[in-house]
Amino acid sequence: MGIGLALISVLGLILFAYVGTAVIGLNALFAIVFPYAAFILFVIGFIYRVVKWGKSPVPYRIPTTAGQHYSSLWFKQNKIDNPSTGLGVVLRMFFEVFAFRSLFRNTKAELLQGRLYIGSSKWLWLGAIAFHYSFLVIFLRHMRFFTPETPWVISLIESFDSFLQVHILGSPLLYITNISILAALLYLLGRRIIDPKIKYISLPSDYFPLFLILGIITTGVLMRYFFKVDVTAIKELTLGLVYLKPVIPKEIGSLFYIHLFLVSILFAYFPFSKLMHMGGVFLSPTRNVANNNRMKRHVNPWEYPVKHRHYEEYEDEFREKMKKAGIPVEKE
């Protein structure tokens, strides 16, 4: 539900940026005010959310154990999926964050003629990995606009991303991530539309970031390959932001401002949305603690004493019956 609402919202944002820059000419708003505001919201909002989570303690150590546990016996422990040490947890989290290990486990259940079949299903994992890594590479590539001199790492990433040396419609070189992120986004969006289960659980806030990022990628792709923009002028703008000496070069058109505005929206929206899973994945207590409960006591800061029945009360109630049955008692 809500796919239309999300799409309209993003189209509205695009229109807003277009009217704001091409018609009204509030370039300063879109070039300076929104980006700064979005960045500040993003950083402060992100920290606020994480700190808020951090203020809630982890009262119990409840890892989801996904392999043989550690014990003093000879059975081989699965040190990554059921870690018993800090190092194991670091490894588990590493694979969780960088390889989406849990998602890699994904299966698909199907009912056929009254029987259940469960098969491996890695498409979601592949789509998620493709999307997140493409986004990361694109994000890092953009650092060339935000650093006075492009660091060699960024240049290296860029040359990897364009190693195919393919030109589409002339120049410049095609980035692989442009293709992969579009494919991944369309897959992620497509499954929300086609898979009845996913469609049923989807909220407007699930479609919105997809459309928003699609908008960002599309405007970026258009600028790079189709309607060329003056990159030097754009860098003057972006570098101006970084140097806190904002400038608004004249040579920049609305397409760029739409792109920049959608990115600003993404940053500003981030801390208030499900996108915070980026921070939350690190804080999930079913993954980020060691399964060493029987070895090492976990302390709950708010644990309080509870009323429970003591043996004395119990014996008082059943003493006669116990004595009759020959069960030893404390008080004769």
Add this chain to the structure above:
Amino acid sequence: MRLPRPEELISDVNLNKMPSRRWMDTLPVEFKPGFYCYGAKGKNLEYVGFPNARDFHVTDEDWKLPEDWKKIVIEGIKQRIERFRTFHVFMDICVRCGACADKCHFFIGTADPKNMPVLRAELLRSVYRKYFTSGGKIFGKNGGARELDLDILKELWYYFYQCTECRRCSLFCPYGIDTAEITIIGRELLNLLGLNTDWISGPVANCYRTGNHLGIEPHTMKSTLEFMCNDIEDITGIRIEPPINKKGAEILFVTPSGDLFADPGIYNCMGYMMLFHELGLDYTWSTFASEGGNFGFFTSLEMAKRLHSKIYEEAKRLKVKWILGGECGHMWRVWHQYHDTWYGPIDFLEEPVSPITGTKFEHAKSTKIVHISEFTADLIRHGVLKFDKRRNDNLIVTFHDSCNVSRGMGMFEEPRYIIRNVCNHFYDMPDETIREQTFCCGSGSGLNAGEIMEQRMRGGFPRANAVRYVHEKFGVNMLANICAIDRAALPPLMQYWVPAVRVSGVTELVANAMIMKGEKEREMNLRMEPLPGKEE
């Protein structure tokens, strides 16, 4: 209420067809017979001091709630958000990727979309959004937020008592969102209003008074154990005197009371006593700590703590050195992941050491509790026990991993090692249905009541389907497990789906094959059925 025949039960289940109405617009929830447990009785709630104690009938329009019930729930959510990082993070970060959707046995068996773990959580998450997030406050329904009302409360009740807290969804979630945790907290909230089930609140009250869910009083427990010993004598010719409330014993043995009551649990209980006798173990039963299971865990963590505390107290009173735990699922979840935090530090006991083999159970050095399967596997490894595996030759065995021991602890190899050493025929079910990916019996977390049978048979279907597979492929006829709820819940499940397969605890298999010193030539197994080759 009669169940449809097995081939009809899930014939209408289509996992790819969702209702036409949005899930937020499907209220009020329809309480379908066979899908919900009866409400709690006032006297049981009152006995343990639960709020709003009164007889509660689920299908009544009026749930007799306190006037400020809404405030109680919202305050309850707030308190738990501040207390549990799990709950706090899980309410915030779900991206609704749907990886969990077809992992839930109840969803697979019913195709009810609100049985998808994501939607089960979303039922509560929507309320959380309305009262605790800016997005929910501003955008309302479009922001995925709902204002709490009686229909929503009823919906929460219906679906949180349709979750067995098995954590299978949590395994597949990219962020480890654990529906069990959400259900636990959801049920805590419901219990603030006295909204419990009869099947859970009854055992809780029993357990508080007598020490065990079944309400077995001390003298009855003793005679029950003695009856079992009579049977053991008939089978082996050996007379066992079970030590009860014996001060100064080395080990306190605690098992779920289900093992004292009905078959096949009682055979497992006989097995424990035979094993300990054969070893000459210095142990004791406790009539008060006569329950390892903890139905309090299915109401609130506080109640779980109130019921479980007696175990360490009894260990202290009886001056034992350490505790040995029997075969049970959620009992081990509670012991492993909660009990030490509640009651520790356990400095009045000693680090467990097997008195027979000398093995130090260092991995239990803080809690001082050892699992019977760990204990037995160690014995077998050291060659302490002698077996005649042929006694189990009529059994073609498979092993059901219990959810709690699997995903809340990670014990997979010990029971398999034991079974392979006492049985000649063992076949595992397909990988996607065992170990960490195991399917629930469909009746965990206090759902093994008779009135919810249809939901149980549907929820147990994925498990039964895997059993049927090995039954057809390898002729499997015995479903072994290490959980008392399994021993209670799997027999009707098998009876329904795969009638040729019976259910057994692992220790029963051990005791059946174990050659005891001074035993007569055995003719019968622990179920008093002729042993293979001894049939008339």
Add this chain to the structure above:
Amino acid sequence: MYDGWKIIVGLIVFIAFVTLPFTWSTGKEYLKVEPKIDTPEIQKLPEAERKCVESKEFMRKEHMKMLIDWRDAVVRDGKTLYVNSQGKSFNMSLQNTCMQCHTNKSKFCDECHNYVGVKPYCWDCHIEPKENIKKEARL
């Protein structure tokens, strides 16, 4: 258990990462690009002929595409003449057309390319022009 210090360390890493552009730029000179078109070859031209193949605006945005089109036309199709929007013909050649006027690769090409972090592969095949002026160190 809060694991507060781990969260704080995590947040510090996060902040350090997202503010990297700002911290990187501190203390570094604010660059301005000024591609030079004051080569002696251009100076020598009469005022009226001091025009590139296309307009300045067009060249700024599209020169990369034009050069690739030229390459394809010459190498693949054997065409050597380019007719511009004014109807004037040019020989499609980087070395013999473009660089005849823009002899100052480092101050004309590299100035912007370095600035925006672009590395064209023109000079993988073409011979880099030997400039009279000493190459200035990159800023």
